[in-house]
Amino acid sequence: MTPGELSLLLARAYLSRVAEPPAPALAGFVVEHGAERAADAVREGRVPADVQKEVGARSELRLAEADLQAGHAMGARLLVPEHEQWPRERFAAFEHAAQNGARNTAAPLALWIRGSPRLAESTASAVSVVGSRAASGYGEQLAAEFGHGLVGRGFTVVSGAAYGIDGAAHRGALAGGGATLAVLACGLDVGYPAGHIGLLRAVEAGEGAVLSEYPPGTPPARHRFLIRNRLIAALSMGTVVVEAGRRSGARNTAGIAADLGRVVMAVPGPVTSALSAGCHELLRDGEAVLVTSTAEIAEAAGPIGANLIPPGARPSRDTDGLGEEELRVFEALDPRKGASADEVSVRSGVPLAGVRAILPALEFAGLVARGEYGWVRRRRRSERS
């Protein structure tokens, strides 16, 4: 590492320690002046009032070196916007959103990351899978299936690290041997939730990574989960809500994803399940697209025109191509009792001349036959033994 690079990392580490994300004024100040000059200005209190409001409470915290050492000790590195693997294109959505009037949002100042640091590559084609902590077996099964199916189609999976849907999505992606990203609402060293420490280790050991904008030691807090959700939304092309109650973080992520111009998808479930009520509400409100399979997710989230589901996939019947009068004639016949064309005409209400033209055509199609005692219907494929 060159002294210049170290100086940059120290500046970014300091800045991300002194402001509680998101810090839109500080972010703008850093873009304007560069990280190092911005850090100096913050340390010396020479910043505009809106920036000072964001950093005033913590500007005395000079922990940059200690934070970098702590990161090094735990195998994490600080990914900064100046790095080629910074997910620049994904985070451009924050600028667009701010221009469109979204308030209090901003790209992170830096990201602590453990696992594969190739974030720009892994998020080039990514889908986030989110939902309730207290998921049902139905929801967990689907999340795992989607995680598995998405990596099989070349997508990276993005989620949080909670129990329930988040964990199931990661497990499915890992089982599929693909990349999955876990975005935390606390420092990477906090070990939250405790029951997922092993899972997060597996995520890091695979193609994916665990990441957070919060410095080492930052405890999780409710507002941090909400703020973290913007990163899950931004890092993916679309967000699937698998299960969500009427009030849930997953719905919050969906709202942010929509603000960022991402595709929002929701999975339906039993209307008797409170865990699907949030999904149904998103669908009722027209805020999400209904998806029921990985194929549908890939179609909705992927680049336009890619991953289209072939239209042929519907079941067919022998009588599918028949016109209305042909169907009436066909239905007027019995598989066993033969009927004359006259009888068929009266039964079906189709004029005799029409019946006389239709019966041979149906015979040619293999649907009816001339029996000893008149015309009979041939059994349908599904009825044949």
Place this chain on the structure above:
Amino acid sequence: MTPGELSLLLARAYLSRVAEPPAPALAGFVVEHGAERAADAVREGRVPADVQKEVGARSELRLAEADLQAGHAMGARLLVPEHEQWPRERFAAFEHAAQNGARNTAAPLALWIRGSPRLAESTASAVSVVGSRAASGYGEQLAAEFGHGLVGRGFTVVSGAAYGIDGAAHRGALAGGGATLAVLACGLDVGYPAGHIGLLRAVEAGEGAVLSEYPPGTPPARHRFLIRNRLIAALSMGTVVVEAGRRSGARNTAGIAADLGRVVMAVPGPVTSALSAGCHELLRDGEAVLVTSTAEIAEAAGPIGANLIPPGARPSRDTDGLGEEELRVFEALDPRKGASADEVSVRSGVPLAGVRAILPALEFAGLVARGEYGWVRRRRRSERS
């Protein structure tokens, strides 16, 4: 009954026997000339070619008197468009649809009805509940619940007479003591399906009715179910598809309902259930509104502005009204370990002056308290014992 009335009934009985529904040319001819003159013209073969095509095969069937006698013998009557209880307003949709280019559709020429003949009244506020014959327990439970809930809100339920969703909807409506209409695809005397003869008797015995445009003795046939579906759609303000496979008659009814300008609703279910796939497809294609409860059905199907669900029905939290900085301050506190305002400022990133203003406000709201060793968070309602 006056001789004039009898003559009218005989004419309508004859006309509905000689044409297989729907017979749009004959229907137009009858509107133009009146039922009795139209019947004479058909009998004598003095009709335009398009009408002749609809009646030619059966115009020799002179069964009007026999049909009226058969109807009388089974306790049914022939309801005709000239009667005040003809559901004129509902059936006006057929004219609008035809004007909008819908082909091969028409109001029925007459309706055989058993039970309450007050059809104009019972369909003034009606919802049809349709779905698969081979329904799941989930689907049947919901159909019964909707049937019960809809009559409780003053709606009449409309459905077919099949096993599965149809039967469950009727049973729910009957249990609620309300009116339910079963529309058959065969003659009222055919007794199809056999396992629902008792249920249909109960429908007739209550506030509702069993009805059909098919003369006595007409056997069920697949095309008749599809044609019958237009009456289910037309007789109601909206159609709810509770469960439907990707190919199903219920989806057909939904399509007709849309053509008739009715509200189409679909109930989601597990994506793992093939019986909900048709519902999900309707929702994905934007052809139906997602509904999960009777209240939502009533809101969607009822007159605009009626039956609105009060917006308040969402769960609330103690911290719901808090602004972003207030929430951050609240979250920075612990229920047990006290903290000074300074500590809270660093932890939350909120400037000290802000923290000093926010803490007393939170105390006033009962969310935080001044403890012996500093500020503490008070336990949330749900956490209190």
